[in-house]
Every structure is written in structure tokens, then in C-alpha cells.
Amino acid sequence: MMSATISLCMIARNEAQNLGRCLNSVRDVVDEMIVIDTGSSDGTANIARSLGARVYSFVWNDNFSDARNSSLEMATGDWILFLDADEELAPESHDALRSLVNDETVDGYFVKIINYLGNEGWTETCPDIVFRLFRNRPEYRFRGAIHEQIADVILENNRRAGYRMAEDVIILHYGYLDRQISEKDKKNRNLTIIEKELGQNPENRMLRYHYGVELFRAERYLEAAAQLTFVANELDPATIFFPKLLRYIVMAYHSAGQPAKAIQVAGQALQRFPDYADLYYYAGLGYLELKQYARADYAFRKAVSMPEQPAMYAPFGGVRGFRSYYHLGHIAELFLNDEDALEYYVASINDNPNFTYAIEGILRILKPRENPEYTRKCLEEVFEFHTPRAHLVMGGMFFRFGAYGLALEYLEQGVGDSTISDETKMWKAICLLQEQRHLEALRILDEFGPGNPLYLIARLNKLLYLWVQGKDRKARALLAEIFGLGLAEDTKRVLSLIASYPDQLPESVPVTLGPDGVTFLLDIVKRLLGMGSIERAMYLLESTSIGHTGQALEIAQLLYDYGYREQAQTLLADPETNDLGHQAHFLLAEISREDEDFTEAERQYRFALETGGDEPRYYVRLINLYENRRREILAEARARYPDVETFQQLLNEVSV
């Protein structure tokens, strides 16, 4: 029997860049290629012709369906494969495509499409399903100005038309990579057009479905949910896009800030599609929002345990992997369960090495500033940093965590032989300063000339070095120079404090700073603490009024993080800041716990709970505190009553 023939059809305008990729991907598998040019000025038509396509032109009339249908008019094959110019057919699809068109019982196929999205510096894939392969019949024509549909047209003409899912035919779509998915007014324009069409065909479910999706894209979530729910109730659940539709409803409620509703719909949808990971994932997000962490934990664990998803689910990337693992790690972290958190974050990274949120989670637990060697060991056991870029990313992250030694190491490996950017150079200089490698640091800092945008920062860093080293004369000279550069008032105030050190006495009127000044000052304080220069740090804090303002907690946290517990405690226990928030109480409790002051720690944890009842760690710490106290009592009793075995038994139980 003769094999069925396939026509590739497409419309294109100014697609010279993409067209080659697209046509080359199909020319060996189709029998003819038809390109309708709707008005290109960049040689699109010539490229198409040179690759063997038949090219026709069509005068654009603001209607996608008309243009597409004109391509179908020209097709002579038994089947139509319809592509856009910014798509290509995946090479491994060829065999499947050829065999699928020989199935007599099928009128059309949904195929898999993988959308590439540019996101946070790395590329993400987002699979979906589209109806692009169908029999070439004159009555099968596109309809609709925007979401030109053909699947329902075929059904109308042939009630018994059979559709299948073609799992092995895959289209790759690059169109989202280099441009915004769609701007706001474009969305609204689309909406207006669909509304008009819907007015004419209120019964058209497919159209209503697209209307719902378009509402979702325009961030009109509740309306989207209403439209989509309406369609869901009308639709045969066996419809191929039914699972997607349900997920859209869940997402719409989720985005509308109605997590309870999203959870409810997800639960209903799971009864029909019990292995649909995305539904568990969104239920998990809903529970997270409601702070029902145990349920969220369960949902995300279900999500990662789901089997390979069928194409009709159009599964989102990472749902069965890094995204769910990340949330599981985050939940564990909230409950101070570092071990599990670490394990989940590592699982997340293993699934997607570019997912920096999980790396940050790991660093929060490992604390690279306090434990640089341990952190390095752990990370190197788990990951392989092959590329310079990976090192650079890690270096930047260590830098943010104040782990300057590690940052320096990774930055150096990350730079390799390539030319080093000014920003990276500055990071390096700062790391060197913090690591007390002054000469190397100064060498780099002096490379920044007055024309460089980072010049001021370089000078300020040098000033910091001179000040900390007690080179007062040089510092004053540099200060004068810096003042000459023209500074903001707040910056000047902070620098004046440095100039008058150590004469500005804490008793004199404290300097008041605006928000920029506060940020600047806290940056300096952090650097000073990192260098162990507590006197200068305290001098800056005490000369300003920021300890008594909203910043008290932030400063206390900073002092605590750098090991200055007493200073942190004094700052918060100041009677002037008497109505403390729960975070302050928690910090005070942590300090007292580390000082082994049970009574005070208990008191502060309980106050933390009084207003911060939705923070699991407060409970966890208080429970641990009581349990430790119980252990102490049992241990003391064991020593006092060596003949009574109960105490030993109870202690054994506890340690198990």
C-alpha cells in the first residue's frame, strides 16, 4: 500500500531568522512544504524557496484563520502538518509521524509541544499539547480570528472523527524565548475579539475555553475561573484538553488569592486524574498559603511520587522534581528540621542545577560564613561544579552570605582565563579586604579610575580599610577627597561619623538618618562585624538613633549573627523598645537558650508565640526546651537515685 502523503503548511511574516530551522526540521519527512507569506520585507520568501517550499503571498486582513486556510487550499497531501516559523519538529519524531498518518481510523492528532521560556538566566521548558496534524479535507478549515481552531471544525463536519494523542510527535517552540509572551494591550485586544466571536457562537466550548485562558493571561482570574468552570461542566471528561482545563481553574483560583477554592477544585480534579502531579503541586501551594504545612507537605510528596505524566496533562517542568522538592525543603526548614530540609534542597538541585533558590536554602542551613570548610565539603560531595559560570554563581552567593573566603575562592575559579567584569573585580577586592589580604585588595581598588562608575565604591572601600587599620591621617585625606566627589546628604552624615571617630560620644545627640543612610550604615556595620571590629561597629550604631527605630530588630539580628549576643540582647531589652514583636522575642529567646537560661528563654519563646502563632519554629524550640529540661531532671534523678532503673529507661527512650 502506498504510504499517505503529508503537506507542511505555515504562514510567515518576516521570519528570515527562524524559517530555515523550521523547514530544515521537516523537509525530509513531509512530501511538500507550503509557505504563505503575509507581507515579509526581510527575504522570508526567498529563504523558503531556496529550501524547497512553495511560496504564495496573502494580503494580511487581521484574521489568522483566513491566512492559514489559504495555505490549506494549496496543499495536495493526504495530511496536513501545521507549524509556525518559530517552531521545529523534533528529529526523533520523524518515524512516528510517518506511521501515524497511515492509521485509517484517525482524523487528527494532538501532538506534544515544548515551549522554551527564558527565565531567571536559565531556560525552562513548558510542555503543552496542540492540534496540528489532521487529514486534508476541504471542509476542514481554521475558524476564529485569534485562536484559530480546527479540531472542533473537524468534529462538526464529521461526528465520528477520531482524535488521538500522538505522544511521540514533538514540536519545539522557541517563540517565547526572546520576547515577552504578550503585552497587556495585546491581551486586551485579543479579549475583545474573542468576546465578539463568543457573542456570535455562545455554544462554542472551545472558544469559551480560549476565552477563559485569555482572561487568565489578562490576570482577570475570577472571571477566568467562572468561564472555565462553565466549560468543564459542559465538556466530555474524555476530551483531550480536559485535564489542562481543570488545572487552569485551579491556577486561576490560586492566582486570585483563593487557595481554599483552588484546593477544593484540585481535590475534585484528582478524583478523575489521580496521577496528575500538577494538581497536587497547586494544592500544595494552596496549603502553603493557608499555612497548613502538614497538608502541603503531603501534597508535594505526592507530586514528586507521581509517575511519568502523559502528554495530555501538559505537565509543568519541575513539578515532579525541583519545584516540589524546594517547597518540601522550605517546609522542613520552617520546622527547624535541617536534616530533611537539606535532603530536599539537594534533591531539588539534582533535578535542576540552575535553581538558585534551593542553593540558597542549603546555604541558610550550612551557614558558610560560620562554617566555611564544612560548607565546602558538603557542597563538593553533592555537586560537581564544572563550568566557570557555576563557580561564579556560587561565588556571588557566598558573597551575599558574607562568606568572603569561600566567595573569593569560587570567584577566582569562576573567572578562569576570561576577562573579568568590573563588578566581579569589585567583589573580589571586597573579599580580599574582609580576608585581611590588604595589599592585594588595594591593588585592585586602585585600578578603578575616576571615570569608572564604581570609582566611588572603590574609594569608600579604601577608606574603610584605612579607618579600620587606624591610619587616621590617610583616612582623613581620603575623606576630604571623597567629600569633593559630591555626595548625598545621608552619605555625608555617615562619613562624618567616621571622620570624628572616636570623639563623637554616645551621650551627644544621636545622628538621624534617612532610609539610604541607614542602608549605607548597616552595610558598613556588617563589614566591620565581619572583620571583627566590634568597637567601630558599636560606635556607628550608638552615634545614630537607628537602634531605637524600626531597625532595632535588624541590627540585633546582625549582631547576633556575628556572635555578639550580649550586644544584641542589650539592644532589644532596652526598656524604650518595650513592645517587641514576636521576632524580637524569638531572638531574645534564642540568646537566652544559648546562654542556658531556661527561665528567660521559656518566657521569651512564649511571648514570641503570643503574637507569632503561625511560626512553627517558635513551637518547635519551646518543645525542645521543655524536653531538654526534662532530660536534665531525669539525669539528675538518675545520679541521685542510682538504684531506680526507671530514670535510665526513660533517658534511653528519649535518646531513641
Place this chain on the structure above:
Amino acid sequence: MRKNSVSLTMIVRNESANLEACLLSAREQVDEIVIVDTGSTDETRQIAERYTDRVFLYPWDNDFSAARNYAIGKARGEWILSLDADEQLIAGTGDLRRLVSTGASPEAYMLPLHYPTTDAPGEYNRFLVLRLFKNNGRYRFKGRIHEQIVVTASGTVDIADGPVIYHQHLPSAERNRKRHRNLVLLKQACAEEPDNIFLRYYLAVEWLALGKPHRALPLFREAYESLTDDHLLFRAPALRYLIISLRALGRFEEAIDICRKVAQHYPSYTDIFYLCGVLYEEQHQYHEAVKWLQSALERGIPPAIYSHMHGTGSFLAHYHLGYCRERLGQREPAERHYERAIDANPDYVYPVYNLFLLVQGRLGARQALDCFSARGYLDSAERALAVAELYFKAGYPGLAKRCLERCQTDSGTEMVRFSLGLYNLYSGHLQRVLMYLDTIAAENPLYPQVQIHKALALLLLGRTCATRTLAFVLWEDPQYRPVTRILLQLVRYLKKGWRPEVCDDGLRQASLALLERYRYYLPKFTKTRHQHRFRLIIDGLESIAQRSSPQGALALAGLFQERAQAVQDLLNYQFGVFGDRT
């Protein structure tokens, strides 16, 4: 016989505690009061004579009907109202005179009777009882017990919406005494009339009330199955009690089966829908429970002919709906249901507790208080006390104090002042403790507790001499000697640094009791001196417990285990239990 005149007839024996309230509730609505005393040995007769000169003596012969009919014989009104001494007419629920002067044809009326199920107002079962009838010689009581008016001609009895008779809630001892007496009489009556299904029904009611559902069950089943809807007055409660008995026996599925079957037959019988919901709830089938409870809400109060438990169509249904929604993780709807339960019956306290936990979980303890206050839940002293105690037990004495501070001016009862003293102590406002506690009279049964707390405040204030003086007063009562000795030891420890001596069982228990209380101590501002003394006190108490005996050490360790567990429970409540598959 004056037209439309009403005679209240009663038989009484030793009812001095209740009689007056009953007479006060009814005397404005009747023209004559006839009281038959069957042999009181207390003040009953004197009380009766203050309200009527028609008091008669009738020697008790173990036959309620005979005594009641004797009373009817003495009545001169056109109508008879028959009440028991532990019943009252609820004011504002209906007018007897208007009822009998409507000129309508009925010769007798059934009146609603509210029979309380607990001490709290608003929790009662509603029945219909025939208590108002023409004094024309045709209506006489029959039966030794659960004596009933015999209705001769059908169609002459009507159902009235009011006045409502309220049955007083008796102390449990008295209730049980009466029940046992009834049981004996009923058994006897049943033996005499083995075919009387009504007597057997009454017998079942007594068995159920005495906590023997397995004995009640077959009798209720028999009553329900052999009676027809012509006797709905009995058949409806028999059905309700049948379901309740099955529930009490843990036979949930059978009970649910019955509910589902009869719901169609009695579509307006709220109680069935409510019970079915509650049964599903007990089976942890919350979705199903919600459906049935919603149906109960929609039905509201059923027609008077159905024996009905008050609230099954309103606050009780809301309360259980709240619980089911909570179990389904739907916290916001749960909150709404609890609120509506409270609105529908402000005296029903259980939803306050659930609502407290929910709101506290959502907003935090302090914000929850503002929310409660804004909703007016703290306006009545009684509820404010309840909420305050919740806060106190949850470890927030400062917030407990704030609950009461708004109501102290209008209703500064001793209970409020005592609680305020307590909460001030535990939230570290030591001076105010004395201010409140000093106002409580020595006659108050709480007085010893007042003194103990006063002593603790003085101790924390470092006023050791005053503490010692107070301790010697407490010494007078042998019951408080262990506490006294501990106080004295603590005084010595604080003053001279002498650790408490090894001690006996009584001391151990007293110190553990004090430690248990100190669990709630959470002073907002600690002066270093207070904190130092507090540490010493805790240290002293713990070392008494620890050194007294291994049991003491064990109990002390147990104390901390309990605290850890309490926080763990709260954590589980707030965020769920990990690994839970719901």
C-alpha cells in the same frame, strides 16, 4: 364556675426548694391555686400557704394519679393547669388566659415542655405535654406513674405554642434518686399491664437516662415499630431515642441506616437529620456529615408534634458543622459556623473554645483577643471569664487579664476580682494582685486560694515577713499545712539562701501543685529582682520535688513532658500532623 377561669393544681412533697419559684411564675396567669401536699416534712406547706389558702393534705398511697385527681376535685376554675413543683412557666412565652378565652372548641391543650439536658441554659429537649384541660369531670389522670390525662373524645385536643413549661435542671443526685424511684414504680406498673406500650416506652426513657442504653434499646425499638403515626407524640421521641441509644452503644452504622430510611418519611423532623450528621461525624465521614447537618439547619425548629432537642436546627448544628469543616481543613467556614452557634445561643460555651483556637491560630493570641472583644464576646462577665480562662490555660495570663478588665466596672463580682488577682499575679503585676485579692471576703469558699496567691505575690515582691504572717494564718487549716510549710521554706531560701529541706509526700505534692501553676507565669516586664526571686522560688520548689523521692523526680519530669506535649498539641492543631493522609 367563672367563665375562662384557670385553676393551677399541684401535688407536692418536700418541695421547699422549688415551690416558690414555680408559684411565682404562674400566679399571675391563674385565678386559683390548689396545692395537695402528700406528706412534706419541710417548709413546703408554709410556703404554699403564703400563696393560697387552698392547701390540702392527701396521704401518699404510691399512686400519682389518685393524688392528682384529688387535686382536680378541689379545683373550682373552668380550666385546670397542672404543674409539678420543679416546673415553671417561662415568662413571655404565652398567655394562659388568652389561650382559654379564644372561644375555640378544644377542651384540652398540649403545652411545650423544655427539659434541660445540662446546666447551661439553652440545652434542652422539647416535648409536648397535656397540662391544660377543661374542669368538666371528663378529664382524669390515669396510671400510677407517668400518669396521663385520658382524652375521651378525639379532636378536642389542640397544640399550643405557649406558654412554655420549663423543667428545672435538678442536681444529679436528686435526679438519680427520682429516676430510681420512677424505675421501681414503672417496673411494677409494667408487670401489672404487660401490654401497655406507653409504660414500656417510659421505662426505656428511664433506662436511657440512667446510662443503660442496652436495656432501653429493645423497648424503644418496640415502641417505634408497634406504634403508628397516630401516636406521633410517642413515636417521634421513641425514634429519636432509638437512634440515640444505638449511638450510645457505638452501633453507628445501624443508627445511620435508620436515619436514612426515616428521613424521607419525616422530612420536617430536624432531629433525625441532625443525628445523622452527628453519626457521620463520629464515623469521620465529614463530607457526608456536612450535608446532613446543613439539612438540619434548613429545617430549623420542627412542627410542635415532634419531640425535639432544642438547637438541632440551629446552634448545635452550627457547632457540629464548624467541627466537620475544621476537620476538612476549611477553617474559614468553620469560624463562621462557630460564630453563628454563639449568636444563636450565647450561653452555649463549647463553640467559644473552638473559635478561640481557630482565631488564635489565624491571627495570633493577642489579635484574637481584639477580635473577640470587637465581636462583643467579652461583654458579659460570664463569657469574659470563660475566655479569660482559655487564655490563661493557653499560657497567656496577660491576655487573660485584659479579657476581664473591660467588665470589672459593671460586674465586679468576687469571681471576676479573684480571677483578676490571679491573672495579675501570673502576668507579673504584683502590686495589683493584692489590690484585687484584698477585696474578697473571708466567707468566700475561694478564700484559702486567695491567701495562697497573696502569699505568692508577697514572696515575689520580696516581702518575706508578710508572707510568713500569712502562712501562719493558713496553718490553722490542716488541709493547707503542706503549702504553708513550703511557703515558710521558700521564705528561708529567699532570705538566707537555705535550700529547702528534704521533705515528705504532702510537701512533694504541694510543691508540684505550685509548680504546675507556675507554668502559667509570664510577666511582661521583669524587674531583675523579681526575676531573681522567681528563679529561686522555682528552684526551691523543684528541689523539693526532686529530692523528696524518686516519685517526686518522676512527677517533676512528667510536668515538663506535659508542657512539651501541650505545645506539641498546639503545633499539631495549627499546622496539622505530618504524615497524615487526609
